[in-house]
Structure formats: C-alpha cells, structure tokens
Amino acid sequence: MVTEPAKWIEPLKKAGATSFTFHLESVLPENDPRVMIQRVRDAGMKVGIVIKPGTPVEELLPYGGDLDMVLIMTVEPGFSGQEFMPDMMPKIKALRQQFPDLTIQVDGGVGPKTIDAAAEAGANAVVAASAIFGSDDRKGVIELLRAGVEKYN
Numbered sequence: 530m531v532t533e534p535a536k537w538i539e540p541l542k543k544a545g546a547t548s549f550t551f552h553l554e555s556v557l558p559e560n561d562p563r564v565m566i567q568r569v570r571d572a573g574m575k576v577g578i579v580i581k582p583g584t585p586v587e588e589l590l591p592y593g594g595d596l597d598m599v600l601i602m603t604v605e606p607g608f609s610g611q612e613f614m615p616d617m618m619p620k621i622k623a624l625r626q627q628f629p630d631l632t633i634q635v636d637g638g639v640g641p642k643t644i645d646a647a648a649e650a651g652a653n654a655v656v657a658a659s660a661i662f663g664s665d666d667r668k669g670v671i672e673l674l675r676a677g678v679e680k681y682n
C-alpha cells in the first residue's frame with residue numbers, strides 16, 4: 530500500500546507492469562477514484578482497486594463496472610502470516626453478485642484451509658505467501674489453490 534499511488538503509475542509502466550491496483554483508502558476522500566482509473570488506463574495498463582478490512586464494500590461498488598480487478602484484503606495490510614478474516618466473505622459475495630465477470634482477488638491468510646471459503650464466495654484470483662513458501666510442497670499448494678478456485682468459478 531502506498532499513500533500517493535498516482536505518482537507510481539509512470540514508473541511502474543516504464544518498469545514493465547501491465548496492471549496497476551491502488552488502495553481506495555489512499556485516494557478517497559480528497560481525490561476521485563475515477564480520475565485514477567482513467568490515468569492508469571491512459572498509461573495502457575489494466576486497473577484494479579483494493580480495500581482494507583475496515584472499508585465497507587459499498588464504497589467500492591460504484592467503481593466495479595470500470596475495473597478489471599478488485600482485491601479484497603482478508604488481513605490488515607502489513608505483513609505475511611496473519612489469520613484469514615472470514616467475515617470479509619460477504620464483500621466478495623456482494624461484488625460477485627453485481628459483477629459476474631469481474632476478477633475478484635483475495636489476499637491474506639489464503640491457503641488450503643481457507644481457499645474454499647474465498648472461492649465459494651466468488652473469489653477467482655488468489656494472493657498467497659506463507660501457505661506456499663512455508664510448505665515443502667509449494668507446487669502442490671499452488672495446485673490445490675487453483676483447484677479450489679476452479680471448483681467454484
């Protein structure tokens with residue numbers, strides 16, 4: 530998470546990024562997320578918005594139709610190894626209901642024990658660190674996460 534995402538659009542584009550996801554909390558209330566969305570598109574990248582656990586999904590819904598991807602944080606941003614927050618699943622369900630084709634990514638505490646909850650709610654993309662890097666069978670965990678997503682989507 531960065532506090533001024535706009536200033537990273539060009540550097541990331543130049544570095545070869547093809548998509549750019551910014552925190553809604555870093556833009557509102559001072560700036561209009563639609564301006565950021567357009568700036569990312571003008572730079573030729575796909576665009577996503579991420580919300581922290583404390584941000585209601587209702588704040589994100591108005592922009593869902595303008596996005597390639599949303600990211601629902603299921604831990605507080607900061608570090609790996611935190612516990613998955615199942616009470617974030619209604620946010621994913623609300624987004625999936627309203628935007629059937631949207632890529633909905635989930636990040637934080639995602640692993641073999643939590644993938645079903647996330648995927649059943651409607652998540653179809655996963656960020657996972659400790660579940661993979663903490664395993665002796667990284668390939669197996671990745672396959673399991675992929676199978677979990679495919680089972681429900």
Ligand SMILES: O=C(CO)[C@@H](O)[C@H](O)COP(=O)(O)O
Binds near residue numbers: 604605610656658
């Ligand atoms: O960036 C963050 C948290 O700030 C996340 O991407 C975590 O790093 C995910 O780690 P695990 O919860 O999968 O260990």
